[in-house]
Amino acid sequence: MKGIGVLVLTVFVLGIGYVNGQQNCPNGFMKHGEACYLFSILRVSWIQAMKFCEIYGGDLAVIESEEEQMWIESYLKSTWTNYNQTDGVWLGGADLLVENEWVWVKQGRPFTYTRWAPREPSHYHRVGADENCLDLLPHKSFMWNDESCAWKMNFLCKTSLVGDPLVVIG
Ligand SMILES: [Ca+2]
Numbered sequence: 565m566k567g568i569g570v571l572v573l574t575v576f577v578l579g580i581g582y583v584n585g586q587q588n589c590p591n592g593f594m595k596h597g598e599a600c601y602l603f604s605i606l607r608v609s610w611i612q613a614m615k616f617c618e619i620y621g622g623d624l625a626v627i628e629s630e631e632e633q634m635w636i637e638s639y640l641k642s643t644w645t646n647y648n649q650t651d652g653v654w655l656g657g658a659d660l661l662v663e664n665e666w667v668w669v670k671q672g673r674p675f676t677y678t679r680w681a682p683r684e685p686s687h688y689h690r691v692g693a694d695e696n697c698l699d700l701l702p703h704k705s706f707m708w709n710d711e712s713c714a715w716k717m718n719f720l721c722k723t724s725l726v727g728d729p730l731v732v733i734g
């Protein structure tokens with residue numbers, strides 16, 4: 565029996581394998597599935613929001629499923645205090661280049677899932693203030709709206725987990 569014990573110990577010590585490494589969100593981001601989200605109460609234009617998210621290693625958030633929309637709703641509800649918080653929350657979509665062709669700008673992907681509020685997108689036109697950027701509206705059940713990109717609002721960044729997915733042991 566002692567021999568078996570030594571053998572087991574030897575295999576254990578010399579064994580080489582892989583375990584799941586630690587993958588976490590950057591500090592301040594909230595983890596959901598394979599992604600990380602950050603709601604900011606800063607009030608900035610859509611372009612400024614995009615830049616802010618980039619500086620922190622992400623992009624303005626993309627929402628590509630009902631499940632993701634529902635999770636974001638619950639996340640925003642949990643952080644929503646009305647303190648310094650505006651009507652809308654910028655997301656990473658826009659129809660800036662071709663009117664009514666909505667794309668997730670950084671990813672270059674057209675919308676597949678959508679959750680427009682009733683009568684949105686409204687395609688409101690005004691010189692210098694066309695509604696070409698996407699936000700969601702907490703006071704309208706978090707449904708989506710097209711808004712003038714210059715409007716200063718809160719925003720939601722999204723980024724990937726950081727760290728090694730696999731760690732060599734042994
Ligand atoms: Ca538009």
Ligand SMILES: [Ca+2]
Binds near residue numbers: 685687709710711
């Ligand atoms: Ca609108």
